[in-house]
Amino acid sequence: MNDEKSINKEESIFVQYVKKRKELIKDKKVLQTTYLPDELPHRKDQIDKIASIISTALNGEKPSNIMIYGMTGTGKTAVINYIGKELNKIDPDKDHCFYLYVNCEIIDTAYGILYDIAKQFIDDINQKIPFTGWSFEKLYKEFYEEIESRSRVFIIILDEIDHMISKKGDDIFYYLAKINEHLSRSKVSIIGISNNSKFQEMLEPKAKSRFGGESIIFPPYTKKELEDILFDRIKDVFEPNVLDDSVVEYCAALASRNDGDARMAIDLLRTATDIAERNGDSEITTAHVKSAKSSIEIDVVEESIKSLATQTKILLLSIIKISEKSNEIITTGDVYNEYRDIASIINVPILTQRRIGDLIQELDMMGLINASIKSLGRAGRTKEIKLDIQKEVVERFKKDSIFKKLDDYRPPNQTKLM
Secondary structure: OHHHHHHHHHHHHHHHHHHHHHOOOHHHHHOOOOOOOOOOOOOOOHHHHHHHHHHHHHHOOOOEEEEEEEEEOOHHHHOOOOOOOHHHHHOOOOOOOOEEEEEEEOOHHHHHHHHHHHHOOOHHHHHOOOOOOOOOHHHHHHHHHHHHHOOOOOOEEEOOOOHHHHHOOOOHHHHHHHHHHHOOOEEEEEEEEEEEOHHHHHOOOHHHHHHHHHHEEOOOOOOOHHHHHHHHHHHOOOOOOOOOHHHHHHHHHHHHHHOOOOOHHHHHHHHHHHHHHHOOOEEOOOOHHHHHHHHHHOOOHHHHHOOOOHHHHHHHHHHHHHHHOOOEEEHHHHHHHHHHHHHHHHOOOOOOOHHHHHHHHHHOOOEEEEEEEEEEHHEEEEEEEEOOOOOHHHHOOOHHHHHHHHHHOOOOOOOOOO
């Protein structure tokens, strides 16, 4: 049996790669973007301000609400996780407060967000609240009662909150912001995190007025700051003489051109290290970083578009055509009218407006468009749609073979569609 296993192992295609690979780093987890170091260089001011605000929770008082703004890779989530770790040191048994985190890009429904918050402080969550099936009103009532019964300060972090609100509206923000009006023994404070500096303009007046609070800005990192972050993270983890300082400097330079994105700098170094190890190289050079940059920059967007179903491609082209005609706000009604025209020319079945609404949401989730909900008052709500694809990708997409019939088509005014 052992001989058979040995033969199978030798026959595996992976043997050649395992033998070739050369380990250059002692601890790979430090190059994961989710890794939380003991210190966060160049974020002391932000840490101090947030910590000073929420410190009142340790005395049983409600801290001010906080909105944190900053572009991707500026350390927002890392700082929040760091503060949570520090809070746990001084209040390990949660005698004073609960520190609860939700990523609203992953969990983007009001029901899902409340459930995810609840399961972080209710031990027997499935015995009290079902994962699905209740009305939101019933869930909110149970959620409120569970919070009130614990006589604690609840600090709720809503990361990427703008993604959820642009898709589903600000109901969850409103309900959490107003919950203190009904609490007597417990208190709730909200920390929102957003890449969009105009986030509060997305809120309805009733939600905005209840939130209040303070704003904290996370500026992009400079090249020197990115170098400090990388050097601090990798100290003592690489084998001797495998990483030249120029590699770190190059990673920082590339990331500094990309809005000071520390996440990109770390990704570049991690991927460059992996490429060198796969090649069996004994050192990591700037050539590996260049290769890593090319690998990371493979156009995922373009590949995603190519994999779309025909109906979804027609819908995306409809949004593109409207965007090219004017800079005015695009609504779902505009898109549906354009979609029907193109679908008729291509001779494919025309979907219902409701189904097109579902496909618009899918394109939004893929990041190809931005579809935000706009209140029309008594007239209800609609979605305002904005294309979010680079121009060169759009031009290549328009040449997809399924649109060939459009090449020679001219509407009554003799204007060529494509």
